[in-house]
Amino acid sequence: MDLKDIQNLIKFVAKSGASEVKLETDDIKITIKTGSENERGETTYIQQIPTMQAQPNIQQPQVQEANGANQSSTQEDADSKLITIKSPIIGTFYRKPSPDKPVFVEVGSTINIGDVLCVIEAMKLFNEIESEISGKIVKVLIDDSSPVEFDQPLFLVDPS
Template sequence: MDIKEIQNLIKFVAKSGASEVKLEMDDIKITIKTGGEERDTTTFVQQIPMSAPVAQTVAPAASAPTTAAPASATSEDNSKFITIKSPIIGTFYRKPSPDKPVFVEVGKSIKEGDVLCVIEAMKLFNEIESEVSGKIVKILVDDSSPVEYDQPLFLVDPS
């Protein structure tokens, strides 16, 4: 892949609106990250030598199962939870206003229709209601943080 193809790929990703794209080929790895409103584009290109000694390729392979095991354990633990995702792009707020208490805390029981948070989009504050009943296990987004469409916001234990 030459520099011209990489530049065309960067332009394509920036126009597509994707926030991150990773491309791995035989001898090259490319990660392109684009910012939200600012449209900052960061590109990482890593050239992998084709004639790497066997000792170098064996060491990462041996460490791969140890990094994969915690990730698979986490996904198994999270599989019993329901993920509540953002229905819109905007700014996530845990409170209806700065002087009011938060809508929900970790450990709080919720029922269908309860307001979980507010997402501000274009000066409109949209209340996000729960579609499930259960208990809040984890809040995945910090207060006043930007969120994307379909981004996980809460983990709920339905039992």
């Protein structure tokens, strides 16, 4: 919506006799209030609605020893066999079903298809995230009670 359209809308609202009009689209929100007889003119509020941007994933630096070349190639071979379980939704990641219960899975836990790995809270709903593969948990990539984005890696699993 450009400035000319907004001006035409203001004129239309003023002529119609309406005291307040609100218009909201994907990226802009407009509220037009016309004054009463005690007030002059009209008041227009234009607000840009912020879009949510994905937070960059912060990767931890890896410490390598003096024979780093051999270690890194071995590490790459091991990582290529691992499967990453990613978040299917945006929300808050929890490793436990409730604060007084034990965690669903630990590093070294053996999992099967359908096992609950964690809970992600979205809009006051707690969604159990179930495993779609069988294997062994190698690493938990997210801290408990941390916000997660869609498709953010949560666990590394060794399927063998």
